Amino acid sequence: MIVAKLIDTxxxxxxxxxxxxxxxxxxxxxxxxxxxxxxxxxxxxEANFWNLxxxxxxxxxxxxxxxxSKYQCMHCADxxxxxxxxxxxxxxxxxxxxxxxxxxxxxxxxxxITGCPFxxxxxxxxxxxxxxxxxxxxxxxxxxxxxxxKTCPTNCLTFGERDELLRMAETRTGxxxxxxxxxxxxxxxxxxxxxxxxxVLKHASEPEQYGLPKDPVIPWTVSLWxxxxxxxxxxMFWGTVLGAFFHFVIYGPQDPEKHGHPEEPSDKx
Amino acid sequence: MTNPNPEIRIPRxxxxxxxxxxxxxxxxxxxxxxxxxxWSPKLYWMATMMGGGYHIRGSHPxxxxxxxxxxxxxxxxxxxxxxLDADDRIWLTRMHKYATHDHAALPPSxxxxxxxxxxxxxxLATTLALFVSGFVLWFPEWMPRSLRLLSIAAHPLAxxxxxxxxxxxxxxxxxxxxxxxxxxxxxxxxPEWARFHHPKWYKAWRASHHV
Numbered sequence: 001m002i003v004a005k006l007i008d009t010x011x012x013x014x015x016x017x018x019x020x021x022x023x024x025x026x027x028x029x030x031x032x033x034x035x036x037x038x039x040x041x042x043x044x045x046e047a048n049f050w051n052l053x054x055x056x057x058x059x060x061x062x063x064x065x066x067x068x069s070k071y072q073c074m075h076c077a078d079x080x081x082x083x084x085x086x087x088x089x090x091x092x093x094x095x096x097x098x099x100x101x102x103x104x105x106x107x108x109x110x111x112x113i114t115g116c117p118f119x120x121x122x123x124x125x126x127x128x129x130x131x132x133x134x135x136x137x138x139x140x141x142x143x144x145x146x147x148x149x150k151t152c153p154t155n156c157l158t159f160g161e162r163d164e165l166l167r168m169a170e171t172r173t174g175x176x177x178x179x180x181x182x183x184x185x186x187x188x189x190x191x192x193x194x195x196x197x198x199x200v201l202k203h204a205s206e207p208e209q210y211g212l213p214k215d216p217v218i219p220w221t222v223s224l225w226x227x228x229x230x231x232x233x234x235x236m237f238w239g240t241v242l243g244a245f246f247h248f249v250i251y252g253p254q255d256p257e258k259h260g261h262p263e264e265p266s267d268k269x
Numbered sequence: 270m271t272n273p274n275p276e277i278r279i280p281r282x283x284x285x286x287x288x289x290x291x292x293x294x295x296x297x298x299x300x301x302x303x304x305x306x307x308w309s310p311k312l313y314w315m316a317t318m319m320g321g322g323y324h325i326r327g328s329h330p331x332x333x334x335x336x337x338x339x340x341x342x343x344x345x346x347x348x349x350x351x352x353l354d355a356d357d358r359i360w361l362t363r364m365h366k367y368a369t370h371d372h373a374a375l376p377p378s379x380x381x382x383x384x385x386x387x388x389x390x391x392x393l394a395t396t397l398a399l400f401v402s403g404f405v406l407w408f409p410e411w412m413p414r415s416l417r418l419l420s421i422a423a424h425p426l427a428x429x430x431x432x433x434x435x436x437x438x439x440x441x442x443x444x445x446x447x448x449x450x451x452x453x454x455x456x457x458x459x460p461e462w463a464r465f466h467h468p469k470w471y472k473a474w475r476a477s478h479h480v
Contacts, residue, residue: 084421086307087322107322109307110409114417123410128326221422229422230309233429240433244440251370253447256465259370 002097003140004075004162004196005149006169009210010176011156012068014053016041018148018157022051025136025147045071047124050133051148054211069199069210070148070157073120073133075099077193080218083226084115097162097196098135106130117192117216135196165198172200191217278457279474289343290453296336301432303329308425330407337400344393350380351390356469357383377468384441391434398427 019041023030028048036043039055056067079099085091090105091112101121108128112121121130136146144150145159158165169186176184185204188194201207207214282290303325306316316322353361356376360367360383366374367384381389402420405412412420442449446466452458463471 086310086313087316088310088313105322107316107326109326109406111406111421113409114414114421119414128323219418219421221418225422225425229425229429233308233425236429236433237436240436244436244445247368248440248444251368253445254370254372254466255447256461259372260465 002162002196003135003160004097004165004198005135005146006158006160006165006198006200007070008156008158008169008172008200009068009070010172010200010202011154012053012070013154013156014039014055014066014068015153016053017151017153018070019049019051019053021147021151022133023049025139026050026134039066045120045122045132047122047131050131056210058209067203067210069212070197071211072197073099073135074118074192075133075135075196076117077195078218080115080117080192080222081112081121082115083218084111084222086111094137096140098137098140100134100137101130101132103127103129103131115218115222117213117218162196162198169198169200173204176200176202187212189213189216191215274480275459275461277460277480279460279463279471280456281452281458281463282456284456286343286346287453287456289339289346293336293339293343296332296339297431297435299332300329300336301428301435303332304428308428330403333399333403337396340393340396344389347389348393351386353383353386354379357386360384361387372465378466378470379473380467380470382467388434388438392431395427395431395434398423399431402427 022028028050031046031048033042038057040053042049042052045052050072052071054069054071056069058065058067075098077097079091079093082091082093082099086109087105087107090102090107092100092102094100106129108123108130110121110123110130112130113119113123121132123130136144136148139146149157149159158168166186166188173184173186181202183203183205185201187199187201187204187207187210199207199210199212201210203209299319302315303319305312306314306319306322306325307329313322316325319325320328356378359376360378363374364384366372367382402424405416405420406424409417442453448458448462449466460471463474
């Protein structure tokens with residue numbers, strides 16, 4: 001059973017209780033940030049801050065409005081962090097669709113940061129390892145819902161079976177359309193095989209307004225490295241090794257006695 | 270004098286060149302093993318062999334910087350002598366003659382033949398590419414995403430070119446050209462070796478030593 005989070009951005013009131021719950025459950029110390037004139041707790045995710053409510057300020061028809069979004073790991077079906085990770089067992093896709101980081105195996109190379117199309121993982125400066133939302137794998141494993149879901153006061157957040165949540169999202173999208181939000185829709189980008197964090201957006205054709213990439217895919221340079229380049233490197237390595245070996249078998253070493261140079265300077269001097 | 274005196278030892282690489290060469294070789298070897306471990310999870314056992322993934326993530330960049338510095342020092346010593354001359358250009362068009370031991374068809378080489386010169390320039394180019402892209406990958410949290418995306422493909426690509434050309438270099442220096450290893454380990458070669466492999470260099474040495 002694939003589980004997911006559904007984030008109905010239309011119901012978010014920006015209370016940030018989910019941020020607190022995330023910090024509490026994961027026992028993370030809060031580090032002070034800088035106040036930049038926004039209601040947002042921090043400008044960006046941090047190695048010990050995995051769940052950020054974004055207060056996206058959008059100007060429309062002379063009025064400013066907030067488009068709330070919850071910024072965190074998307075738990076992609078086709079995860080870029082996993083594709084780029086060199087350390088076996090450091091990034092583990094669980095059977096329920098969670099992409100979990102196992103820090104004993106993390107070597108801190110930071111390739112997951114480059115591989116992630118959502119720019120989510122962060123390196124901890126002290127431990128030199130990468131961190132992000134675990135979908136509370138230590139809660140879901142024992143049948144509890146993630147901490148952020150548990151604490152949400154408006155039912156903006158729902159946890160459950162992915163297919164069921166998609167049906168709920170469809171229903172909600174229909175309601176929004178009936179209410180006059182013609183552009184309402186679900187954010188479930190197919191470029192990464194779909195995500196296990198789903199959004200209901202009022203303006204689904206412009207997810208950038210929510211700080212979400214329009215068509216995220218695993219970066220092509222990562223795909224190039226993990227695809228054609230791997231074949232090319234293997235072919236070139238064995239081609240050279242075998243080529244050298246068989247060159248020796250066929251032609252043998254260079255031998256001045258046998259392969260003498262008829263125009264060598266010593267003969268002419 | 271048709272037959273060179275086999276007793277004479279001709280100095281080929283001085284101690285400075287030999288030390289630089291082997292420092293480059295050892296750091297290259299280390300960076301290759303640890304780099305291959307990061308290149309594919311299938312080769313991650315190399316990381317275990319070299320002290321574990323967490324350790325090599327720290328050491329690989331430093332050893333890489335060491336390699337780049339040594340390469341820079343080597344380039345300062347050798348770059349002038351690595352320019353291709355007219356004979357070298359003809360040599361390169363007849364490389365297949367060299368590979369099939371048809372040495373009569375080749376123009377004479379100086380201290381380095383055209384193949385060695387090409388290896389030198391290839392190594393210099395890949396070292397530069399590895400150094401720049403490696404520096405970007407070293408500090409993922411500080412480097413712009415666009416540079417990281419470029420480097421994550423450029424670094425292994427340059428490494429493929431570098432490792433492949435070094436494999437050829439190792440084959441040439443060990444099995445393919447007997448006694449060339451002595452030049453890099455002990456520093457000298459024998460006259461017959463010099464006369465056959467590097468005729469112009471040998472001629473110049475004889476002229477300057479009046480033998």
